[in-house]
Amino acid sequence: MQKIIKSLILGQKAFMVTIVILTFLSSLTMITVLTAYQANVSHYQTAYRTHKLPDILVKQDTQQDVAADLKGLKNVKRVSSAPSLMTQVEGKDKQNITLLLSDDTSHFNVQAPSNHEIVLASYLESTGNFKRGDAIQIGDKNLTVKGFYEDQLLGSPLFKYKQGIVSQTTFNTLIAQKGSQMTQLAFVNLVKAPKNSEKLLTDYHDRLKADLIYDKGYIQKAYTMLPTIVALVIILAAIFLFGICQFVIRFALVSGIAKDRKKIATFKTLGMSGRQVKLAYVSAFLLSNIAGLVVAILASFVTSNLAFKFFWHLNGFTSVRHISLNIVVVLAITLLMLGLSMMIILLSLKETGSISPASVFQDGQSKSNQGKFNFNLIKNPLPLQIGVAFKDYIQKIGHYMTFTLVIGLFLFLSLMIATLNQGFKGHVDSLFGLPKVDVVMRTPDNTIRGEALQQINALTPIKSSGYIQETKVLLKNEVIPLHRYSKMPSEMKVLSGHTPKNQHELLLSSNLIKTLKLKVGQKVHVKTQLSNNTEMTIVGTYQTINNLGKEAYSLVDLDLPMNSTYINLKSTSQKDKLLAGFHRDNVQLTDISASSKSLITTIQTAVKLLANMILILTLVISGLFVYLVSYLTIETEKRQLALKKMLGFTNVQLKIQYLFRSGFALALGIGLSLILDKFIGSFLLNGLVNLGGLTQFSVQLPLSYDIVIILLLVFESSLIVASASRRITKIKIGDFL
Amino acid sequence: MIEKSIIQVKNLSKRYDDNNQILEGIDLDIFESAFTVIMGPSGAGKSTLLQNISTMDQPTSGHVIFEDQDLTKLSDKSLSRFRRKEIGFIFQSFNLIEHLSVLENVCLPGFLLKSKTKKQVIQRAKDLLTGLGLETHANQAINHLSGGQKQRVAIARSLINQPKILFADEPTGALDSTSGIEVLDNLTLNNQSGQTIVMVTHDLKAALRADRILFIKDGQIYGDRRFTPYDASQLKTRRAEVEAWLLEMGW
Structure with missing residues (x-):
């Protein structure tokens, strides 16, 4: 038996090596990603428990302690509070950075520094904003950056504000400084956290002024969002690899059995039972699987730590931590891999039962028939070479279907990954629910607004601008951000109805109207900061540039200063030039996406890196598979090729037929992938990013990208098929007939 | 009657990679319209x-001349053209293309040659199949035919382009006695209408159809004997004559 297994392994060396490689790659990626991902989640949970963090962190711009008011609320269990300061400082390239300063060290994982010193969240160092020893000016006070702290929750770049910790004395001296605004932080623990964050603290009388800068549900989602997306993309690729591995196993077995019919018949003649023959095949193929799996498990000790470090960096942390292999994950992957492979092997081996010595040795020819789909060579109008190629293709459609499916799935994967890359490249703002506004200008009054805009336009041409007022309103017991623009930004699209024409009309984002189960034309009661009960009519819906999108637009009098102006530049790339070059007293320009910039860059780099890696891997593995299929097709058809040569076909004609056959399979694969991409691609991508905590993914891959990827695959496949078909020349008629 | 050589074999040798000499210095003429049988012990x-x-196959050395062309010197393209136009081949194991129907198998070399229209090729194939008693099987799959029927399809295929020479390698080797005789009758009939046939066989019954028998031994032509053209009514006399000669050759 051992000798037979050895002969089976050596007889199909190319396939066995491919199975080992594919099993290795797919199990390694799955074990690595799942272990690292699980470690990332458990690190969050551990950190949450260790720091005894609250369910909600409320920021309210007031000098009064708000703890007493919050304590009396129905769902609140415990409240502790601390004063803090909001201030603007100058960071790298003279950009304004809003810092949230506190002297509270009980909730932040940090030691208080000495007077006139500041400790900053560690990602502010890794993103190059500050370094140790830098001087930060607040009003007329100078603080020295003493160091950086790493807090897995409140020191994360996912946290809404950039944080700095100062001593109590320093804090007290900063309160009076110009540009600092006193604010209160309230750490609230709830009796029971509601599922919907809009419903948090809705019974708080000052809820519309309270800013929930942290809630447990959101931050956990944010904390695991990037690792989730990255993990899902890699796992998706690993599943594809594993699927391909199963195809290879099936393909190798079916082709191998067709080739080994005589060998199997001989084994049976020598007294081996059908079960023993099957056992030999199962052992040979499972050994290849096990070999790949064992190497993968060993390698995953190293790769899991690398992946965890990568996830850790995605969350803005730099400290190195060691994780051990997750035994449950390893066991689950092992069982899944071997179980599925075993199933495929057994299914593929059904054919061996029907092989009898008599049927094989009768005329020495392999079993073949005209197949389920017949194509008549006599009646069709196709040129002979194409006709014969198509007939051969139809006859071997099962064999080529593997080729088609592999190419189709690989191309589908490539298109999805490229779309994802494209989405993160150009639309990351909307993916993260960030407004697509280049800069916001704040002026103390309207008088200098026009002059400032002219100055900006001279520096960098403006595409559009207008003032914004933002507030919060209570609608159906949910806190909704309400915007009033001087005119609707062009990026906003009215989906139904019309824009508000008076103060009693309300336009809701499509997401909000769906969530609140409202209808266009319906009258609703809205609570604003000025009025407890304003009746308004919903006059339409709009697609927000902010895809989180639970917001409203109205002309309601907000009694707020119109001191914020949104500016969209003709060329967004000019934003940095504007921020560095614009100076005017009492006018402040803010890049509102600056706080997320490093995060966005990290995401874009990570997704781009992943996309490129997966695309290369896809091309390499599909190339390998195409070669295997091509090689084996010629191997199993040597006799038929010799016969065709005998009938007068030239080598060139046979190669052309062979290329046509692969071309049919390739075309079908491309068609399949395009259909999959069209019908389930966006569904799958949306599911993927939703699982990762993002909201909507409506990116279409430009046609030129589709064409480039398809051409690349066609070029690669043609080259490989043409290379494999050179073997046809070596076939001698006399050796086979 | 003056015999006209259609193929001249000059000093042909064949040796395989393991230095195993199979043929050595063969000189031979194949005559037009003759039914030549090659016999000899196994190996x-x-x-x-x-x-x-x-x-x-390509000889290790020597020449095969057909109409002043040395076939051993032809390119792949010219060789393919020679195969499709000038020769037909019949094998012991039929070597039909199994996923093609009977008619498709017969037509394929005709389509490939392109000397006739598609319609003409199909008509000739149908005529050949009718002549071989297979007209009702034209659209059947090869797997549904008996061994004798398969060999008759192979004969039809070999004749589709009206080749100058028909080669047959043990055409009755895999057939039962009745089917074997049917196939031999078809070949004889074709030869009688002027078809040159070169056939390898072990079968005495097949050898009786020849008007020339070459006896090969140890890679060389050991005997070359002419006989009168086959006449079924003289079978007994011919059998004795051929058997006596073959025994003399050491058969």
């Missing part, structure tokens, strides 16, 4: 000789 080199003459 003597009969099939190798047939393959080398018919361009199915």
Whole structure:
């Protein structure tokens, strides 16, 4: 038996090596990603428990302690509070950075520094904003950056504000400084956290002024969002690899059995039972699987730590931590891999039962028939070479279907990954629910607004601008951000109805109207900061540039200063030039996406890196598979090729037929992938990013990208098929007939 | 009658990679319209000789001349053209393309040659199948035919382009006695209408159809004997004559 297994392994060396490689790659990626991902989640949970963090962190711009008011609320269990300061400082390239300063060290994982010193969240160092020893000016006070702290929750770049910790004395001296605004932080623990964050603290009388800068549900989602997306993309690729591995196993077995019919018949003649023959095949193929799996498990000790470090960096942390292999994950992957492979092997081996010595040795020819789909060579109008190629293709459609499916799935994967890359490249703002506004200008009054805009336009041409007022309103017991623009930004699209024409009309984002189960034309009661009960009519819906999108637009009098102006530049790339070059007293320009910039860059780099890696891997593995299929097709058809040569076909004609056959399979694969991409691609991508905590993914891959990827695959496949078909020349008629 | 040579074999040798000499210095003429049979003990080199003459294999040295062309010097393209136009081949194991129907198998070399329209090729194939008693099987799959029927399809295929020479390697080897006789009758009939046939066989019954028998031994032509054209009514006398000669050759 051992000798037979050895002969089976050596007889199909190319396939066995491919199975080992594919099993290795797919199990390694799955074990690595799942272990690292699980470690990332458990690190969050551990950190949450260790720091005894609250369910909600409320920021309210007031000098009064708000703890007493919050304590009396129905769902609140415990409240502790601390004063803090909001201030603007100058960071790298003279950009304004809003810092949230506190002297509270009980909730932040940090030691208080000495007077006139500041400790900053560690990602502010890794993103190059500050370094140790830098001087930060607040009003007329100078603080020295003493160091950086790493807090897995409140020191994360996912946290809404950039944080700095100062001593109590320093804090007290900063309160009076110009540009600092006193604010209160309230750490609230709830009796029971509601599922919907809009419903948090809705019974708080000052809820519309309270800013929930942290809630447990959101931050956990944010904390695991990037690792989730990255993990899902890699796992998706690993599943594809594993699927391909199963195809290879099936393909190798079916082709191998067709080739080994005589060998199997001989084994049976020598007294081996059908079960023993099957056992030999199962052992040979499972050994290849096990070999790949064992190497993968060993390698995953190293790769899991690398992946965890990568996830850790995605969350803005730099400290190195060691994780051990997750035994449950390893066991689950092992069982899944071997179980599925075993199933495929057994299914593929059904054919061996029907092989009898008599049927094989009768005329020495392999079993073949005209197949389920017949194509008549006599009646069709196709040129002979194409006709014969198509007939051969139809006859071997099962064999080529593997080729088609592999190419189709690989191309589908490539298109999805490229779309994802494209989405993160150009639309990351909307993916993260960030407004697509280049800069916001704040002026103390309207008088200098026009002059400032002219100055900006001279520096960098403006595409559009207008003032914004933002507030919060209570609608159906949910806190909704309400915007009033001087005119609707062009990026906003009215989906139904019309824009508000008076103060009693309300336009809701499509997401909000769906969530609140409202209808266009319906009258609703809205609570604003000025009025407890304003009746308004919903006059339409709009697609927000902010895809989180639970917001409203109205002309309601907000009694707020119109001191914020949104500016969209003709060329967004000019934003940095504007921020560095614009100076005017009492006018402040803010890049509102600056706080997320490093995060966005990290995401874009990570997704781009992943996309490129997966695309290369896809091309390499599909190339390998195409070669295997091509090689084996010629191997199993040597006799038929010799016969065709005998009938007068030239080598060139046979190669052309062979290329046509692969071309049919390739075309079908491309068609399949395009259909999959069209019908389930966006569904799958949306599911993927939703699982990762993002909201909507409506990116279409430009046609030129589709064409480039398809051409690349066609070029690669043609080259490989043409290379494999050179073997046809070596076939001698006399050796086979 | 003056015999006209259609193929001249000059000093042909065949040696395999392991230095195993199969044929050595064969000189031979194949005559037009003759029914030549090659016989000899197993391993003597009969099939190798047939393959080398018919361009199915390349000799190690020597020449095969057909109409002033040295076939051993032809390019792949010219060789393919020679195979499709000038020769037909019949094998012991039929070597039909199994996923093609009977009619498709017969038509394929005709389509490939392109000397006739598609319609003409199909008509000729149908005529050939009718002549061989297979008209009702034209659209059947090869797997549904008996061995004798398969061999008759192979004969029809080999004749579709009206080749100048028909080569047959043990055409009755895999057939029962009745089917074997049917196939031999078809071949004889074709030869009687002027078709040149070169056949390798072990079968005495098949050899009786020849008007020339070559006896190969140890890679060389050991005997070359002419006979009168086959006449079924003289079978007994012929059998004795052929058997006596073959015994003399050491058969």
